[in-house]
Amino acid sequence: MLIMNPPEITVTVRPQYLSEQSDPENQQFAFAYTVTIRNTGAAGVQLIARHWFITDGEGEVQEVKGLGVVGQQPLLRSGEHFEYTSWATLPTPAGTMRGEYFCVTEDAQFFQANIPEFALVMPRTLH
DSSP: OBOSSOOOEEEEEEEEEOGGGOBGGGTBEEEEEEEEEEEOSSSOEEEEEEEEEEEETTSOEEEEEEESBTTBOOEEOTTOEEEEEEEEEESSSEEEEEEEEEEEETTSOEEEEEEEEEEEEOOOOOO
């Protein structure tokens, strides 16, 4: 059962286009994103699983689910943060990502922390 008033978890994301891993001629656009998860509440929380919705420029949605993030299930005490970098590829030069983390408090209460939608965009270059 999810608790109704979850602890304060703040999620921020910094996306970046990866030109060296992209192949625009073959519709492969690579993006890195660095996520910072900050526990601003009073209780410790542990991130257990993730659920991403990756939407390309054509509106096609890919869902990604799994345990932890980058092979870890970090425990964040009050005031602590965890940062990691991961990546995604799209068949279009622009898209969006959003999602949620499934977490548990130190007293075994489950809750979801929303990951706000962010844009994945290949920068345009001028010649």
